Amino acid sequence: MRGRVLVVDDDTALAEMLGIVLRGEGFDPVFCADGGGALEVFRASRPDLVLLDLMLPGRDGIEVCRQIRSESGVPIVMLTAKSDTVDIVLGLESGADDYVVKPFKPKELVARVRARLRRSDEPAPEQLEIGDLSIDVAGHSVRREETLISLTPLEFDLLVALARKPWQVFSREVLLEQVWGYRHAADTRLVNVHVQRLRSKIEKDPERPEIVVTVRGVGYKAGPA
């Protein structure tokens, strides 16, 4: 499976070019040119990944991102022309897993897409316990007692990475490499935003986290099991 990629971008030239590059890498691109129709195309095509332009006519990319996220955990990679923190954090907070700043190189984009689509094909059955959560790695599920907590694949990966080595403090750079697949240091804001989102789902009190703990000046670690 090489993966179906939904490209939501109003710039037809860019969309076509993205199509050429993605096809060249063996992906199956589907296109949507405006934000209003994005959700329908998404539902119809059931893509494995969404490439989403943040500035869209009709409906804001952020809004589209929120809608897709509300009904699916499918990886979303934002294409953004703005490298300002506010814009990026806003995009990440609305549910995007990763972002690529225009102008990007095709290789960079493909690497991002691959990293998001990379799934260990047959994960070994593994059961992890962290705090009062139990994680079924193979079954991709997290439970607190009997309640199922729904996480996106990225959030799940983040939690698993931390829970596998609860004694270890992970720096943001290490997490970027392990979870996002960045080879060299990139934007640590990705980690910050996603840790916040993960906490809002798994912590009893996100203001006072007990499962994903911040280690000041170093990074994060999974709380005492």
Next chain:
Amino acid sequence: MRSVEGGRGLRGVPAGAVGAARRLLVNPRSWVRLVRRWMRRSMLVRVVAATVALGLVVVVLVGQYLLQRISDNLVSSRMAVAQAESAHGLKSMVDNFRTYHFSKEQPFPTFVVQEVEQLSGSAEHRTRYVVFLHARSAAAGPLYSDRATEGSQMGLADVPQDLRDKVNKDGDRQQYARLVTVPYAVDGPMVLHKSIVVGGLFDFGQVNGGRYEIYFFYPLDNEVAMLGVVERTFIGGGIALVALVAAVAWIVTRQVVAPVRQAARTAEQLASGRLDRRMRVRGEDDLARLARAFNEMAASLERQIHQLEELSRVQRRFVSDVSHELRTPLTTIRMAGEVMYEARASFDPAVSRSSELLQNQLDRFESLLADLLEVSRFDAGAAILELETSDVRDAVHRVVDGLRPLAERRGVTLVVQAGEPGTAEFDPRRIERVVRNLVGNAIEHGEGKPVLITVGGDDDAVAVCVRDHGVGLRPAEQRLVFNRFWRADPARARSTGGTGLGLAISLEDAHLHGGWLQVWGGPGLGANFRLTLPRRAGVVLAGSPLPLVPPDVPTSARSGADERTPVAVVRSAGTQVVASDGAASVLAEASSGAIALPPLRAVGEGGHDDVPAPSAHPLDRS
């Protein structure tokens, strides 16, 4: 003709007052300081104090004058009365003498004494005392002298000598008066009494002993008492008047000061950013006009600030939009270029080379666009600092590791000396960008010689020095390196890449942190860039832990100035050497010098002009 002397003598300043005041101020200097501070801080106090001081001066002067006039009038009128009385007494005595029949029972002196006794009046309400003496027998004492009380008397000693001289000369034709102070006692201890003494002379002819002097003493006790009452009244009235004036001044000043204070308060609030603050306008008077004018000023200020904010917002928005609009097509071009570049092997050589050129120039275009946008963000004041507490050494290591491939390609060794912990609050993205820029430049201009990167720290600051041993910089160039689009060597400008904005952005980044970015360089000696950051954000830098002039520079070429004050570094090298060796100075002047750029300095006003705008270089005094 009569003469009056010493009218002032009736009154005196109460001598105890000054001493008491002095005793009250135990430490006059501290008192003065206290009062001064008080006056400086309150206009109300100052005005009231000035009013009281002026009022006191006026009251004292007027009072003094009036009392003087009253006293003079009292004395002169009393003197006139005394002279008239004396003249009358003498006249009646002379008349009696004309009818005097010499008899044996009553010898002449006895008669005269009787007459004089009558002149001195009854003992109960005595208004005058008489001293009578025979002119020739003055040495033998007076023939008659009134006894004021027992043990004390007014005598010849109390008569001024000049009065006696005048009286002896022509006292029979007229009387002379003098004001004197005589000691005598009335119902108590001996006190000095102001008195008028009037002197006259009889000539009874040779038969009856010739000339007799007579002196009348008129005590001024009543007048002195009256003057005392007047004086007390004056003092009381003066105090009341001054108090009244002070109260009026207080009330009037308060009415003026209160709105001024309100204006000051409002201005302070406006200055602190609460632009909607206004003064209360009451009535139609001058103060209401002040309030109205103030409010108009505030309103116009608010309007203009909002306008500027709006402009800045529009500008930022525009930059952001341009960014997006440019970036989207650029992305397409970039991807298309990449696809073509990947497939270049199958093209004919010209197209293949074209795709390579396209690829390279797209890289340049991209970084230029990115830098331009960054600069415009700084210009719009939209650059945001994202502080993290972290170690500068980590940032340096990351940058150096990232640049090693480039350094290896150029045959440059990168040496990092980072011993001390460089923990500080900074924006890692920006600081890494600065260090990347500096190290990248050093590799670029280092001519294959090693580049030394030093990290140092003290209690307040951390510093990163990037030292290369390349061609170095001429003093004139040191002022220009931070200018936008400035290039060290125009001849080889475009081949070395870079956008020409790197150092300008780095300087802005450093300033955004409240830090310094400075350069030292000499032709043939290489260059040393020093980035200094405060350990804690918002702290004003006092100095840098690392020297700007590298330690390996020969002393003849280094600056002897105090390194910690950036201003002093500038142009000090030349003058230092001139003092010691004239010949060496030329060399040193040409080969050394350092420039420091203080924070907040406007960068590159002149754009790509090689001549900087004077205002942009406050340090340029050479």
